[in-house]
Amino acid sequence: MSKTTTNILALGLLSIMFCLAFLSSQGDSITMDELSHIPAGYSYLSQRDFRINPEHPPLIKDLAAFPLLFLDVTFPETSEAWTEPVNGQWWYGWELLFNSGNNPDQMVSWARFPMLLMLVFLGGFLFWWTKKEFGNNVSLFVLALFAFSPNLLAHGRLVTTDIGAALGFVLSAYFWIKFLKDPSKKNVIITGLVFGICMLFKYSLALLIPFLGIITIVYALLKKESLLKYLSLAVLIGIIGVVFVIMPVYQFHVSNYPVERQLSDTVTILESSPMGPLKDLCIWMADKPITRGLGHYFLGLLMATQRTACGNTVYFLDKVSGTSWWYYFPVVYVLKTPLAFSVLTIISLSLSIFFTKKDFCTDVINKTKDCILTHFTEFSMFVALFIYWGTSIMGNLNIGVRHVLPVLPFTYVLVSLGLERGLQKIKKPGTKKILVSLIGILLFWYAGSSLLSFPHYLSYFNELAGGTDNGYKYVVDSNYDWGQDLRRLSTWVEEHDVQKIKVDFFGGGDPRYYLGDKYESLVCAEGPKKGWLAISATFLQSGRGEPINNFEDSRTNCYKWLDNYTPVDRAGKSIFIYHID
Numbered sequence: 001m002s003k004t005t006t007n008i009l010a011l012g013l014l015s016i017m018f019c020l021a022f023l024s025s026q027g028d029s030i031t032m033d034e035l036s037h038i039p040a041g042y043s044y045l046s047q048r049d050f051r052i053n054p055e056h057p058p059l060i061k062d063l064a065a066f067p068l069l070f071l072d073v074t075f076p077e078t079s080e081a082w083t084e085p086v087n088g089q090w091w092y093g094w095e096l097l098f099n100s101g102n103n104p105d106q107m108v109s110w111a112r113f114p115m116l117l118m119l120v121f122l123g124g125f126l127f128w129w130t131k132k133e134f135g136n137n138v139s140l141f142v143l144a145l146f147a148f149s150p151n152l153l154a155h156g157r158l159v160t161t162d163i164g165a166a167l168g169f170v171l172s173a174y175f176w177i178k179f180l181k182d183p184s185k186k187n188v189i190i191t192g193l194v195f196g197i198c199m200l201f202k203y204s205l206a207l208l209i210p211f212l213g214i215i216t217i218v219y220a221l222l223k224k225e226s227l228l229k230y231l232s233l234a235v236l237i238g239i240i241g242v243v244f245v246i247m248p249v250y251q252f253h254v255s256n257y258p259v260e261r262q263l264s265d266t267v268t269i270l271e272s273s274p275m276g277p278l279k280d281l282c283i284w285m286a287d288k289p290i291t292r293g294l295g296h297y298f299l300g301l302l303m304a305t306q307r308t309a310c311g312n313t314v315y316f317l318d319k320v321s322g323t324s325w326w327y328y329f330p331v332v333y334v335l336k337t338p339l340a341f342s343v344l345t346i347i348s349l350s351l352s353i354f355f356t357k358k359d360f361c362t363d364v365i366n367k368t369k370d371c372i373l374t375h376f377t378e379f380s381m382f383v384a385l386f387i388y389w390g391t392s393i394m395g396n397l398n399i400g401v402r403h404v405l406p407v408l409p410f411t412y413v414l415v416s417l418g419l420e421r422g423l424q425k426i427k428k429p430g431t432k433k434i435l436v437s438l439i440g441i442l443l444f445w446y447a448g449s450s451l452l453s454f455p456h457y458l459s460y461f462n463e464l465a466g467g468t469d470n471g472y473k474y475v476v477d478s479n480y481d482w483g484q485d486l487r488r489l490s491t492w493v494e495e496h497d498v499q500k501i502k503v504d505f506f507g508g509g510d511p512r513y514y515l516g517d518k519y520e521s522l523v524c525a526e527g528p529k530k531g532w533l534a535i536s537a538t539f540l541q542s543g544r545g546e547p548i549n550n551f552e553d554s555r556t557n558c559y560k561w562l563d564n565y566t567p568v569d570r571a572g573k574s575i576f577i578y579h580i581d
Helices: 003-025 034-047 059-070 089-098 104-134 136-147 150-155 162-181 185-198 203-222 227-253 259-269 277-285 292-310 328-336 339-359 364-374 376-394 407-425 429-452 468-473 486-495 511-518 537-542 560-564
Strands: 314-316 319-321 501-504 519-521 531-536 569-571 575-580
Touching (some): 003 136, 003 150, 034 104, 089 104, 203 227, 203 292, 328 376, 364 376, 468 537, 486 511, 486 569, 486 575, 537 575
Parallel strands (some): 501 519, 501 531
């Protein structure tokens, strides 16, 4: 296939992805994390004050909030939601979006647009890198998998840090590998700046440090280069990222954050932190003119680390717990990844194992060394996947497949390479023709599965789970129900002329804003109710699942009584509507 044809097809795939992501987002209400991220970003740019949502770095929120600077947005600077609580992100978010005379739907729509551009940029960069390294066929196959990925379409259009984390891993890997192969002054500086930028996307990108450290050591040892030289340059790259990117960005963001307020907020937030000396250092840095920006960065990092360790209330496979399951992410990944891709992965692995076994039957050690050096990019991707998957499985925060979004780009590359190289090594024309046809059918199935789920990408589940309609039976939260269907509930109520409806809603939106005087609060713990009920899947399943590990809260078994009733309808996929006589 010619270079021109390849580029035209790539542009077409990226255009399709943009359209799918943009159009599917138009009917979605603000989701849970967007309620804090969008207002937080606007406060950073308009007030230069980082009191809201410090547990996430600012760059994604800045990008999302930038278009809002050109709208007529009223900032609630005298509201208690802004002036009183420590990190009152949810209260402040509601005040800015729903209680200050602003247009929340307009603000959310504009804030999501930079996320769409970031998603398309990631797809374009991944295509460019794989074409440069592995050729036209592999790059197009990778981009097709990327463009029709339901999980990327779901979360790449939302104002969260998840797509930023995926972009950060890809950018850092590319520029670091480039530095390893050519440790010039130019590459050291560029890699340092890119590293600093990526560390401002999401705190989980701290995993870049062990990842980049491992591939640096392996490369230096196998190339028989000076390990001390490479490690020294790696440290220099880190210093460049901190001094020339992280510190200036954070200094800007705290420049109007009153010093006394920053110190008191830091002390309050870290009051129960078990981090010891790190906590003390963070508090010490909080009110020093030169270090307060970096201190706020470390505050967020400590908060993110503590949250990952502490966990969250989770419904999973008919169980409810405040602790994690080691198999949560593997199971959710299998159920929320198109089944066709799982089959492609199995075929790719089988081909790779079969031909690798034949090639490595003698002199395994030397051949392994040569193989790693020859295929160092692929080796680096394997290391990244191993670290990210291992950390996710061992962590205690089980709230969504979005947290393993960074594994998808590298997985697409490795699966595509396995298929391409396997086909090249098959000698029998008939066998090759059958396999090419099978891969084509699976790719068509993959794209079709994604297209048929439009516009409900957030609730997507594959055929193993019984499709999107049945995914809530396995897991909820950001895997299925993140508040995206509130506007669809409002439309449903209007179309069915419902005068009063009791709502138990999970998400970032305000049901009162959309339903007006038709809204009544539904409190799960108060027991059975009559009339029209609308219940978010997350709350519904949390109130019906079996509590384990001594878990108990106000929702334990509170919706068991609804097992005897069938919903009359749904708003979108995630809000269940009942009529109880």
